[in-house]
Amino acid sequence: MAAKYKQECVFGLRAIMEAIKDEKDVEKVLIRQGSRGELFSELFDLIREKRISYQFVPPEYFRPFADRNHQGVLAEISPIPYQDLDEVLDTVIPKDKVPLILILDRVTDVHNFGAIVRSAECAGVDAVIIPNKHSAKISMDSIKTSAGAMYHIPVCRILNLKRLIRTLRFDRNYTVYAANEKTDKYYTDVDYSGPTAIIMGSEENGVDSGLLNLSTEMIKIPQMGKIESLNVSVATSVIIFEALRQRGLNKK
Numbered sequence: 001m002a003a004k005y006k007q008e009c010v011f012g013l014r015a016i017m018e019a020i021k022d023e024k025d026v027e028k029v030l031i032r033q034g035s036r037g038e039l040f041s042e043l044f045d046l047i048r049e050k051r052i053s054y055q056f057v058p059p060e061y062f063r064p065f066a067d068r069n070h071q072g073v074l075a076e077i078s079p080i081p082y083q084d085l086d087e088v089l090d091t092v093i094p095k096d097k098v099p100l101i102l103i104l105d106r107v108t109d110v111h112n113f114g115a116i117v118r119s120a121e122c123a124g125v126d127a128v129i130i131p132n133k134h135s136a137k138i139s140m141d142s143i144k145t146s147a148g149a150m151y152h153i154p155v156c157r158i159l160n161l162k163r164l165i166r167t168l169r170f171d172r173n174y175t176v177y178a179a180n181e182k183t184d185k186y187y188t189d190v191d192y193s194g195p196t197a198i199i200m201g202s203e204e205n206g207v208d209s210g211l212l213n214l215s216t217e218m219i220k221i222p223q224m225g226k227i228e229s230l231n232v233s234v235a236t237s238v239i240i241f242e243a244l245r246q247r248g249l250n251k252k
Contacts, residue, residue, distance in 0.1 A: 008077055008078075008139065008140065010026075011068045011070040011073070011074055011075075012071050013039045013071050016029060017043055025081050026050075026078075027075075027078055028053040029052060029053070029055075031044075031057070032062060051159065053133060062074070076137075079143065083154040085158060085164075089101075092154060098194060098195055100123075100125050100243055101126055101129060101174075102198050102200065104130050104200055105208055105211055106134045106135060107232055108134065108136050108202065109203075110136045110137075110139060111233075112231065112232050113136035114143065114150070116237075117155065118145070120236070120240060121146070121149035121153045123240040123244045124244060128153060129156045130156070130157050130158075131157070131158065132158065138150060165214045168197050169216060172195065173195060174195045175196050175216045176196075176197045176214070177190060177199070177219050177239075178198075178201075178207045178211060178212050179198070179200050179201065179220065179239065180206060180207060180219070181206070181229060182218075185217060185218060187219040190219055191246070192243035192246045198240060198243070200232055200239075221239070
């Protein structure tokens with residue numbers, strides 16, 4: 001564990017504060033339980049101001065890092081920077097391309113996340129969007145599972161998915177489809193030819209009901225087996241490659 005974190009983390013109070021002030025992609029700050037002092041208070045205020053996730057951990061958590069001047073704090077840093085969504089939508093996506101974006105609601109398994117990004121890159125998806133909290137993050141494991149696809153597709157992290165969907169539908173004229181096995185509409189019976197966003201949810205809870213209500217339409221994949229649902233990475237691939245199929249046919 002120590003070898004992994006030495007590549008992806010910043011140690012020490014002042015170093016972490018500088019990383020946050022320099023707007024590095026800090027995923028989470030781990031703080032030794034019982035930490036006190038003026039610098040700790042200053043760091044904690046900065047963490048809350050920037051809405052960065054944090055966790056108090058027992059002192060033994062830091063034993064593998066005895067050779068580092070960690071001062072009881074460790075910040076996990078994303079190995080690939082997250083991109084600004086507005087910039088991606090306005091400038092990164094070519095003007096002559098009809099955008100297709102993927103929204104992941106509470107997909108927390110790092111291997112599913114990596115596999116989804118790999119499929120998304122292969123299908124020509126323009127961006128993958130995740131929430132700040134309750135989501136897998138960019139890590140060396142997810143990069144490896146994506147077969148390096150995370151280096152080639154923008155991953156954007158935002159605070160409020162509901163606000164995003166309203167913006168996409170009513171300000172940017174996107175059609176937003178949400179995967180939900182309780183609907184009667186199959187994923188092959190909708191039109192992906194215009195600007196499109198697809199929402200996929202966690203395997204445990206699916207897409208949040210608030211997001212379902214805000215979507216343009218709900219879609220599902222037909223199933224005949226006894227297992228209740230597909231793995232989310234497989235289901236995502238099925239849907240986004242249908243979008244690619246339709247768009248390819250439309251070009252002919």
